[in-house]
Amino acid sequence: IGRVNWSSDGQRILYVATDQSGDTLLTRDLKGGLPTVVFAPSQMKRVNDVRWLTGGRLIYSMTEKGSINVCNLWELRLDQHTGKLIGRPRQLTHWSRFCVDSLSATSDGKKLVFAKRAGRIVSYLGQLADGGAQLQAVRHFPATESSDGAADWKGDSKAIVLVSDRGGDFGVYLQPLDQNVAEPLVTQGYGGNPRITPDEKWLLYRAKTPLPAFAAPDQAAAFMRMPVGGGAAEQVLTSTAAAMISCARAPSQLCAIAEPRGDHKEVVVSVLD
Numbered sequence: 001i002g003r004v005n006w007s008s009d010g011q012r013i014l015y016v017a018t019d020q021s022g023d024t025l026l027t028r029d030l031k032g033g034l035p036t037v038v039f040a041p042s043q044m045k046r047v048n049d050v051r052w053l054t055g056g057r058l059i060y061s062m063t064e065k066g067s068i069n070v071c072n073l074w075e076l077r078l079d080q081h082t083g084k085l086i087g088r089p090r091q092l093t094h095w096s097r098f099c100v101d102s103l104s105a106t107s108d109g110k111k112l113v114f115a116k117r118a119g120r121i122v123s124y125l126g127q128l129a130d131g132g133a134q135l136q137a138v139r140h141f142p143a144t145e146s147s148d149g150a151a152d153w154k155g156d157s158k159a160i161v162l163v164s165d166r167g168g169d170f171g172v173y174l175q176p177l178d179q180n181v182a183e184p185l186v187t188q189g190y191g192g193n194p195r196i197t198p199d200e201k202w203l204l205y206r207a208k209t210p211l212p213a214f215a216a217p218d219q220a221a222a223f224m225r226m227p228v229g230g231g232a233a234e235q236v237l238t239s240t241a242a243a244m245i246s247c248a249r250a251p252s253q254l255c256a257i258a259e260p261r262g263d264h265k266e267v268v269v270s271v272l273d
Helices: none
Strands: 002-006 012-019 022-029 036-039 047-052 057-063 071-078 085-091 099-105 112-117 124-129 134-140 148-153 159-164 171-176 183-186 190-196 202-207 220-227 234-240 244-247 255-260 267-272
Touching: 002 047, 047 099, 057 099, 071 099, 148 190, 159 190, 171 190, 183 190, 183 202, 190 244, 202 244, 234 255
Parallel strands: none
Antiparallel strands: 002 012, 012 022, 022 036, 047 057, 057 071, 071 085, 099 112, 124 134, 148 159, 159 171, 171 183, 190 202, 202 220, 220 234, 244 255, 255 267
């Protein structure tokens, strides 16, 4: 049991109970009786923090669908005597690129204090010198405010494959080293692990798994391929969200997939055609 909040009249509490099914947000009368469910475990997977204010207002921070680091504040009303919902939830904010939690309110319920947390991936580019013993001319690349993670190189070393949220959600982009504009490759349905095949004809990647954003390691996941020059994506195989694909450099034609077994005691590496 955790995250306890009191109703403004002090006769009811709001709390989180955890069991094998996950977290459940409940209210309970201090004099006894059955608890009332506010959020079931399936809903609580996206709820970060809650605060019960005066007048029965419940303010909570909820992660946006398909995201892991974008949250907004929502409001609903609870009957302070029964704990039951009144009306429908209402979104209060429309922020992007950060999350809020650690909610606290003034005693009159008119001001809210919270912690804002934001994270982004920053990649750097440098030149190897002295036979590879030194890294020189290091710079932030690409010079953007979005999250940009270098995932792979093209074989000619003139462009890198980026995982970026510059489009609002994470996708895959091809960024030439001598240009400021990146070419979008996968902007919908991207889940992770982008790799270019040794012949540089295909981009392999894991498709997005259903919510919650943090998939269980043994959850089924589709691995896709699409032409690097653009075109429709197609499924290559089905594995798990914990599987990882890696590809060698030309002249090798080898790609491989590492798949953890369900007992978590071994990883099986298989060659991909």
